[in-house]
Amino acid sequence: MARANNRYADSFKPAYRAGRDDGYPLGWADGHWLGRCEAVIRAATPVPVKRPIHVLYVTSGKGYPYSPLDNGIVETLKTVADRVTLVVPDEDVVKVASKVRPDMMLVLDGMHMSVDKVQAINEMGIRTAIWFTDDPYYTDITAGIATHYFHVFTLESNCVAFYAERGCSRVSYLPLGVFPGSYHPRNTPHSMRGEICFIGTAYWNRVALFNQLMPLLAHRRLHISGMWWDRLNEYEQWKSLIDLGKWMEPDETSERYNANKIVINSHRAHDDGTFNQNKAEITAVSPNPRTFEISASGALQLTDWREDLAQFYIPGQEIATYDSPEDLAAKMEYYLEHEEERQEIALRGLRRTLRDHTYVSRLNQLMDLTMNG
Template identity: 25%
Template sequence: MLLSLSREGFKIKIIPVFLRYDYGIKSRGDSLEYQGFYKVLKQLSDEIYPFWYDEYLTKKDELQKRVIKFVDDIRPDIVFFILMKDEFSFETLDYLKNKYITINWFCDDQWRFENFTKYYAFHFTYAITTDKFALNKYRKIGYENVILSQWASFGFTEDIDFEAIKYKYNVSFVGGISGYRKWLINKLEKAGMKIECFGVGWGNGRINFNEMVDIFKNSKINLNISNSMSHDIRYIFSSLRSIKEFLKSKKRIEQIKARNFEIPAFGGFQLTNYVPCLEDYFDIGREVAVYISFDDLILQINYYLNNDEERKKIMINGYKSSCKEHTYFHKLKKIFKELGINL
């Protein structure tokens, strides 16, 4: 059974235990925890006291002492974690759980449940998963306080005039380079398509959140390309490196990511690889376009570049859906409601 914090006149006090910068590296810019979760928590409550632990990533022993002291000084109602790996010891997590309500957002249950989540879940009062297929896994290990949620957009652009958009790019991709992504983009370009790529490892380099938003809106087609292990045999046998990658990679299951919601929320048309459960959030073919193979991807790029009206309809429908349902404001408010807190 889920606990309830509901009481009249209750003012929730939350400590987010987050990384301030992407992977704790300042040069990489703001983290998703900051842009998405922290900013929304600030909208939901006036009493948000963040503990940024970037500087302690290489000082694990000191981190345990610092976080315990910080939390005990504030005495919050909830301590909200988004663990990356083993930054916090079981002893620290148990100490906090015994005194406060603690929550962890488990990011990758699709492929990390067996080697991470099942060991950490019991050290939190609540676990949040983005994988509905993991719910039975939680039950099998005897963990009941699990909440199903989903990634989302960190915001949205209001009142877009879609008819006034002057497109800069026909096709773009935003995301870090990987072996598969590089292979796919190269094949598209060999097929005569120009793809503008942005992110770590690409020629255009890393971009900030504001630049990303601008690219989404000003691209006729925004590609969303998987970062999981590809099962396309053409890629697997394209090099010795890709064969080794296929044999070693643990990321063999596709998963919905924040990008699925960010692209439409900022006015972009999204053409994404199919991900299980995407249909739970978007009406495929009406709010998002989906490809299932490389050949299908070429077919759909050409189709939507030559069918503007249909592309715009899907784009606008996806925009409306994301703005209405798929931001962190919506997701976090729903989570707290399940906890018995109306913010």
């Protein structure tokens, strides 16, 4: 019987050895990478300190994709403010404010928040702040909202003067940051891993980019996800690489970032007349929220250039940039062939993001400027 059992076990040794030979290097590489990421996370993440401030937070009221922003800000406020009261725009916000008497009210986006409510809360002596999330793309609308707030925060530096010229006495440039509870390094399933990905809506400037880029990447493992990608000239040829019309929650987005070696960031155009409401034609020079989300996930980011980018990351060291489809394709080839350099830039980007660009950093700035202004 023992001899039979030994023969049975011996029959599995070749398969075991083959599995070990294939699996061990992958497991070691994954563990080593995640260990390096964890070391950065522990060293770079600031410890939140609660302030003796009561914040009344009014959500965007828009649902997805704004709800993840609301969630990240609320969860972070709970760690940096002594008390947080949460309301939605269609509630009786004035009644709530009168009852709880917060030190300040913070409104995200503000397009669903009645300015009459804001004015009533101003008259109570409560400082009101608004954080615009889509500047400069909806400035036709936000111009009429901003003047009702004590302090205006915009994620686009070119909008500071725009709001000041319309009578806002306190305007500050404050980009959105990232909530590391959603965007962080992950050990993704090998079944979903690839080389390059892009997640986002197919605005026309992005369509133009990918129309030229796709043939240059035909030999690479590419994944695209988002609305309207059937606008591509050769969509039928590339549709197997695209999750068309898919909205992804933050955790799923971060998982996809982690599953690929390179993540492309292409900013939205300020002058897309088919979608924007920006009659003043304010140009966009500031990085989008995706900039911080990609880097917080521990991925190498290749982004188009914006003038403010160097305020947040050192190009070539903490982030990589491109200026044309051909340049983007060439740099992707380079970093895919230089794995150590790719990982080093990604780790430096992760470190910088956690140190300077989380919602902890942003909300501390926001509270300082609102309460001390």
